Amino acid sequence: PLSATSTPPETSVTDKYAFAFDIDGVLIRGGRPIPEAIEAMQVLNGKNAYGIKIPYIFVTNGGGKTEQERCIQLSKQLDIEVSPGQFICGHTPMREMAAKYNTVLVVGGEGEKCRHVAEGYGFKDVVTPGDIIKDNPDTTPFRTLTKAEHENSRDRDFSKTTIDAIFVFADSRDWAGDQQIILDLLLSKGGVLGTRSETFDEGPPVFFSHNDIVWSASHDLTRLGMGALRLSLEAMYKAVTGKELNTTAFGKPQIGTFQFATRLLQQWRKDTHRIDSPPDTVYFVGDTPESDVRGTNEFNKQSENTWYSILVRTGVFQEGTKPKFTPKITVDTVLDAVMHGIERERQ
Ligand code: G3P
Numbered sequence: 090p091l092s093a094t095s096t097p098p099e100t101s102v103t104d105k106y107a108f109a110f111d112i113d114g115v116l117i118r119g120g121r122p123i124p125e126a127i128e129a130m131q132v133l134n135g136k137n138a139y140g141i142k143i144p145y146i147f148v149t150n151g152g153g154k155t156e157q158e159r160c161i162q163l164s165k166q167l168d169i170e171v172s173p174g175q176f177i178c179g180h181t182p183m184r185e186m187a188a189k190y191n192t193v194l195v196v197g198g199e200g201e202k203c204r205h206v207a208e209g210y211g212f213k214d215v216v217t218p219g220d221i222i223k224d225n226p227d228t229t230p231f232r233t234l235t236k237a238e239h240e241n242s243r244d245r246d247f248s249k250t251t252i253d254a255i256f257v258f259a260d261s262r263d264w265a266g267d268q269q270i271i272l273d274l275l276l277s278k279g280g281v282l283g284t285r286s287e288t289f290d291e292g293p294p295v296f297f298s299h300n301d302i303v304w305s306a307s308h309d310l311t312r313l314g315m316g317a318l319r320l321s322l323e324a325m326y327k328a329v330t331g332k333e334l335n336t337t338a339f340g341k342p343q344i345g346t347f348q349f350a351t352r353l354l355q356q357w358r359k360d361t362h363r364i365d366s367p368p369d370t371v372y373f374v375g376d377t378p379e380s381d382v383r384g385t386n387e388f389n390k391q392s393e394n395t396w397y398s399i400l401v402r403t404g405v406f407q408e409g410t411k412p413k414f415t416p417k418i419t420v421d422t423v424l425d426a427v428m429h430g431i432e433r434e435r436q
């Protein structure tokens with residue numbers, strides 16, 4: 090019988106299949122590893138009855154830091170080495186938008202981190218809600234910048250600035266203030282703060298790094314996520330203008346994210362394992378039916394049946410409810426998911 094802890098005979102890398110992991114609710118909850126996740130990683134790295142190593146990548150909707158920083162953090166949490174070459178977060182594909190817009194408002198995350206992520210992606214001129222409040226503190230009647238925020242925010246005259254696009258990179262730390270600023274821009278004449286459009290159809294486009302309404306953090310019950318902010322913003326816009334607001338979300342379940350993941354995995358297998366052919370199966374392990382299972386299943390249809398969805402019970406999905414999108418299999422933990430894939434490949 091299979092045992093995750095038996096000594097491997099010898100270690101070789103399989104080119105037949107690979108794994109892709111969601112992070113929150115599968116490997117981590119509220120900054121702490123889910124206990125089975127550490128063993129699951131060891132199994133992938135050769136600590137299994139067959140002595141095989143299985144290539145893997147991470148595809149999270151989370152973000153708020155550079156990919157490099159997130160990988161350092163994940164390496165510590167899971168006691169393995171995680172490289173940016175095997176990691177995608179919600180805002181990673183936004184990198185491809187850097188050349189398209191000149192001045193962008195970046196919303197969300199801790200302090201100045203998301204500004205730095207955006208600048209690292211090549212965005213030329215990145216402003217934050219803090220810069221806007223610093224220029225005109227009347228913008229947000231109930232939010233005053235802390236001393237540190239005031240010092241870190243940049244001086245600028247926003248009456249002379251055109252904001253070309255709005256990017257929500259990570260969860261907002263101040264829904265009221267951030268939504269006020271986004272709404273001001275949406276209602277503006279062509280993205281200039283302090284102006285009001287007569288038609289409400291000339292504001293900048295809004296992009297969210299993902300659309301998870303809830304996610305799995307340290308609380309026993311799910312917590313509101315970026316998708317909730319998106320819904321709230323769309324409802325407010327409608328209430329104020331009577332019009333529908335169209336925004337765009339990246340991340341899972343968008344097909345583009347899975348295409349991006351496929352390219353990343355291909356490169357990763359080539360660079361680290363010298364595998365040149367595509368895998369027959371990619372097992373995707375997630376906890377959120379609406380993002381992980383939905384995206385995997387839809388992408389599977391377009392990718393000649395190569396993506397296989399596994400739902401775990403350690404995060405958003407809770408036993409007793411029927412998942413809105415049906416996975417190939419539901420298991421308790423990420424360790425069970427890894428063992429399921431390995432056993433299925435032996436048959
Ligand atoms: O904000 C992060 C969250 O919505 C989902 O992260 O790793 O479960 O895709 P993940």
Ligand code: MG
Pocket residue numbers: 111112113114115305375376377404
């Ligand atoms: Mg998750």
